[in-house]
Amino acid sequence: MNRAEPNAHPGPGPERPASSARPVRLVLCDDHAVVRAGLRALLGSAEGVEVVGEADSGAEAVALATKLAPDVMLMDLQLGAGMDGVEATRRITADSAGAVHVLVLTTYDTDADITRAIEAGATGYLLKAERPEELLTAIHSAAAGRTTLSAPVAHRVMARMRSPRPGLTDRERDILGQLARGLTNRDIAKALFLSEATVKTHLGRIYDKLGVDTRAGAVAVAKEQRLLP
Amino acid sequence: MNRAEPNAHPGPGPERPASSARPVRLVLCDDHAVVRAGLRALLGSAEGVEVVGEADSGAEAVALATKLAPDVMLMDLQLGAGMDGVEATRRITADSAGAVHVLVLTTYDTDADITRAIEAGATGYLLKAERPEELLTAIHSAAAGRTTLSAPVAHRVMARMRSPRPGLTDRERDILGQLARGLTNRDIAKALFLSEATVKTHLGRIYDKLGVDTRAGAVAVAKEQRLLP
DNA sequence: GACGGGGTCATCCGAACGGTTGACCCCACC
DNA sequence: GGTGGGGTCAACCGTTCGGATGACCCCGTC
Numbered sequence: 001m002n003r004a005e006p007n008a009h010p011g012p013g014p015e016r017p018a019s020s021a022r023p024v025r026l027v028l029c030d031d032h033a034v035v036r037a038g039l040r041a042l043l044g045s046a047e048g049v050e051v052v053g054e055a056d057s058g059a060e061a062v063a064l065a066t067k068l069a070p071d072v073m074l075m076d077l078q079l080g081a082g083m084d085g086v087e088a089t090r091r092i093t094a095d096s097a098g099a100v101h102v103l104v105l106t107t108y109d110t111d112a113d114i115t116r117a118i119e120a121g122a123t124g125y126l127l128k129a130e131r132p133e134e135l136l137t138a139i140h141s142a143a144a145g146r147t148t149l150s151a152p153v154a155h156r157v158m159a160r161m162r163s164p165r166p167g168l169t170d171r172e173r174d175i176l177g178q179l180a181r182g183l184t185n186r187d188i189a190k191a192l193f194l195s196e197a198t199v200k201t202h203l204g205r206i207y208d209k210l211g212v213d214t215r216a217g218a219v220a221v222a223k224e225q226r227l228l229p
Numbered sequence: 230m231n232r233a234e235p236n237a238h239p240g241p242g243p244e245r246p247a248s249s250a251r252p253v254r255l256v257l258c259d260d261h262a263v264v265r266a267g268l269r270a271l272l273g274s275a276e277g278v279e280v281v282g283e284a285d286s287g288a289e290a291v292a293l294a295t296k297l298a299p300d301v302m303l304m305d306l307q308l309g310a311g312m313d314g315v316e317a318t319r320r321i322t323a324d325s326a327g328a329v330h331v332l333v334l335t336t337y338d339t340d341a342d343i344t345r346a347i348e349a350g351a352t353g354y355l356l357k358a359e360r361p362e363e364l365l366t367a368i369h370s371a372a373a374g375r376t377t378l379s380a381p382v383a384h385r386v387m388a389r390m391r392s393p394r395p396g397l398t399d400r401e402r403d404i405l406g407q408l409a410r411g412l413t414n415r416d417i418a419k420a421l422f423l424s425e426a427t428v429k430t431h432l433g434r435i436y437d438k439l440g441v442d443t444r445a446g447a448v449a450v451a452k453e454q455r456l457l458p
Numbered sequence: 459g460a461c462g463g464g465g466t467c468a469t470c471c472g473a474a475c476g477g478t479t480g481a482c483c484c485c486a487c488c
Numbered sequence: 489g490g491t492g493g494g495g496t497c498a499a500c501c502g503t504t505c506g507g508a509t510g511a512c513c514c515c516g517t518c
Contacts, residue, residue, distance in 0.1 A: 031358060032336065032356075032357035032358050033357070033358055033359060033360055033361060034268075034271075034334065034355075034357045034358070034359055034361055034364055035264060035267060035357055037267075037271050037361035038264060038266075038267020038268045038270060038271045039263075039267045040271075041267060041270035041271040041273075041274065042263075042266050042267045042269075042270040042271075044270075045270065080358075105263065107261065126263075127261075128261035128262070128263045128264055129260060129261045129262055129263070129309075130262060130263055131262055132262060132263055132266035132267075135263055169463090169464065169465085170464095171464075171465065171466095179445050180445065180449045181446065181449065182441050182442070182443040182445050182446020182447070182449055182450075183443070183445075183446075184443065184503090184504065184505090185504075185505070186504085194465095194466075194467090195466075195467055195468080196467095197466080197467050197468055197469085198465075198466050198467060200505080200506075200507090201465085201466075201467080202465085202466095203505090203506080204506075204507070204508090207506085207507095212411050213411070213506075213507095214411040214412075214413065214444075214474095214505090214506085215443075215444065215445040215505080215506095216408050216409065216411050216412075216444040216445050216447070216448045217410065217411020217412075218411070218445070219445045219448040219449050219452070220409045220410065220411055220448050220452065221411075223448070223449065223452035223453075224452075398493090398494065398495085399494095400494075400495065400496095413473095413474065413475085414474075414475070415474080423495095423496075423497090424496075424497055424498080425497095426496080426497050426498055426499085427495075427496050427497060429475080429476075429477085430495085430496075430497080431495085431496095432475090432476080433476075433477070433478090436476085442476075442477095443475090443476085443504095444475080444476095
């Protein structure tokens with residue numbers, strides 16, 4: 001699963017890529033041109049890394065992953081409009097059968113983001129607040145298929161393992177999405193072709209799971225924890 | 230006002246700083262170490278710019294502004310916990326009497342952020358999605374006291390000038406803040422030492438100004454437009 | 459085939475909300 | 489010394505919400 005199978009493209013080397021080995025081929029994916037330029041400047045001077053491409057959208061990232069077949073995609077989760085980083089990660093790992101490793105580099109360390117990224121097949125999850133040296137290490141680890149997590153991310157993963165949170169179902173997310181638009185129960189019911197009773201049932205469960213007891217509170221938590229796209 | 234008065238520290242040169250002149254002394258302020266490292270790598274190789282310091286918090290930014298007296302502070306608005314970029318900007322421009330120019334470099338182009346930053350005395354407002362070359366230009370402009378705005382930011386400023394939005398009062402923001410915690414009218418009243426009637430009056434006006442008609446909608450808009458800290 | 463999770467719906471009821479109208483106060487500004 | 493914006497409060501009324509309970513269906517799994 002996490003061992004890369006060699007492709008038409010040269011796969012990552014053996015378990016321990018020596019610093020003198022072929023550099024890690026890297027594609028940057030971030031919707032902020034300034035950040036990309038900064039990363040390119042930072043990593044361009046680093047040993048053992050070669051930035052072979054940049055993407056400013058999820059669609060472009062997916063395209064570049066197949067076109068360039070890099071060792072690692074450095075992926076921001078928040079990519080403006082369109083496909084987000086999680087979806088891009090999902091497609092890239094699927095398309096490449098795991099040959100292209102996605103290393104998430106983002107600002108957010110919320111449970112929802114972390115869980116979704118890992119489920120989508122991300123090899124690692126770093127925060128932009130991480131020390132830059134760690135970034136280098138993580139890139140090489142990712143190229144070899146090894147996982148690296150920023151400390152706060154690791155803590156959250158562990159905490160979640162210990163006390164598994166319920167997690168909203170798809171339908172509950174639908175309801176929550178409509179709620180966040182400010183709709184009444186009746187309007188939510190109309191929008192989703194449900195009876196008002198069903199909406200209220202779902203809302204009750206959402207309140208339970210989010211630990212709130214009002215709709216305003218639910219919206220606040222949803223926005224805070226980025227449960228909605 | 231926007232002409233820098235020479236200090237004990239050598240002020241910015243005449244209106245047109247030639248590329249051969251003394252480099253612009255710059256301090257980076259961003260809570261993400263990776264982003265700072267990227268910017269430093271990017272700007273370190275650029276002509277006419279010298280990165281003389283880095284801050285990862287508002288407090289540190291304020292301290293460095295007086296200690297180093299740079300020409301320009303490159304300021305992110307979102308600085309994690311503690312003082313945010315707007316407050317740091319306010320203090321820096323006040324402390325230095327405008328000698329230190331703050332150039333905001335951030336992700337967000339919401340009305341609330343832009344307005345607050347400009348009111349706080351920012352010299353320019355760039356988005357991280359901006360082309361990196363523009364960043365260089367803007368830094369030199371800021372050093373000379375000239376304003377640079379990213380295109381989307383400029384559009385918003387113009388739009389606001391044409392149709393001035395009401396804008397929430399302080400009290401209304403108080404109410405909205407409590408609402409975003411999921412409190413009921415009664416609880417909001419208790420929290421702010423008001424009668425429930427007053428809370429309802431304020432809420433009605435908030436709904437009007439935000440263009441919503443439910444509390445959930447108000448919270449959604451508030452979070453979306455980053456009206457709350 | 460039993461079981462459980464997810465989804466759907468109904469009914470009931472007290473509490474909370476949203477909208478409206480009208481009123482008073484204070485203070486800055488003209 | 490009026491004028492207006494911001495803040496505060498009251499009373500009323502129809503609507504909506506929140507919570508609880510019970511029920512049915514579908515589907516994948518054990």
